[in-house]
Amino acid sequence: MGRPATYTTDRFLDAAVRLFAEGGARAVTMAATAKAAGAPNGSIYHRFPDRAALLARLWQRTARDFQDTFTAALADAAGVDAAVAAATSVVHWCREHPDGGRVLDAGMPAFSPESWSAEAKEAVAKDEAALRHALKNATRRLPSLTGCTDEEVVLALVEIPRAVVHRYLATGRTPPPKAVTLVERTVRKLLSA
Incomplete structure (x- = not known):
C-alpha cells in the first residue's frame, strides 16, 4: 500500500484560488501555485499537465461547488420562501468562500477557456447544462406560484444576488x-408583488 500523496489536487487548487483572489488569472502560474501550496515546482505537473489544465480545474471546481449549493437550495423552489432561500444561498456561499466568489465574479473568460482541453470544456458544459436545467425548472414552477413572469424569477434568483x-x-x-x-x-418583494 502506497503512502498518501503529500500534495493533493485540492491543495494546489486551494492555492490557485488564493492566488487568483490576490492577483487575478495572471498570478496563477504553475510555479506560483506550487510555491503557494508549499510544494516543489515539479510536483504540480503530477496533477496538471500545464497551466491551461490548472485554470480549467480551478474554474470547474469553484463553479461546481457553488452550483451544488445553489441547485440544492433551488431544488425545492415551491414558493417564495424557497426562492428566497436559493437567492440568499448565493450571498451565503460568497461569504463562506470569498476567494471562490472572486473567481466566479471574474467569469469563465478570465480563465482562458479557449485553451482548455476538449474534456475540460465538455465537463464545464455538462455542469452548466445542469444549472440551466435547475433554473428552467424553477422558471416553470415559480410563476404560477407567485404570479411573476419567468423573467422576474430569473431576476430574483440570479441577477439580484449576482449584483449584490x-x-x-x-x-x-x-x-x-x-x-x-x-x-x-x-427578492421577497419582487416575488410577492
Whole structure:
C-alpha cells in the first residue's frame, strides 16, 4: 500500500484560488501555485499537465461547488420562501468562500477557456447544462406560484444576488451580513408583488 500523496489536487487548487483572489488569472502560474501550496515546482505537473489544465480545474471546481449549493437550495423552489432561500444561498456561499466568489465574479473568460482541453470544456458544459436545467425548472414552477413572469424569477434568483455580491467582490471585499438581508428583502418583494 502506497503512502498518501503529500500534495493533493485540492491543495494546489486551494492555492490557485488564493492566488487568483490576490492577483487575478495572471498570478496563477504553475510555479506560483506550487510555491503557494508549499510544494516543489515539479510536483504540480503530477496533477496538471500545464497551466491551461490548472485554470480549467480551478474554474470547474469553484463553479461546481457553488452550483451544488445553489441547485440544492433551488431544488425545492415551491414558493417564495424557497426562492428566497436559493437567492440568499448565493450571498451565503460568497461569504463562506470569498476567494471562490472572486473567481466566479471574474467569469469563465478570465480563465482562458479557449485553451482548455476538449474534456475540460465538455465537463464545464455538462455542469452548466445542469444549472440551466435547475433554473428552467424553477422558471416553470415559480410563476404560477407567485404570479411573476419567468423573467422576474430569473431576476430574483440570479441577477439580484449576482449584483449584490459583485459590489463587494469586485473591490476585494467579502459581502457583509447586510448583503444577505438586502437580497432576501428585494427578492421577497419582487416575488410577492
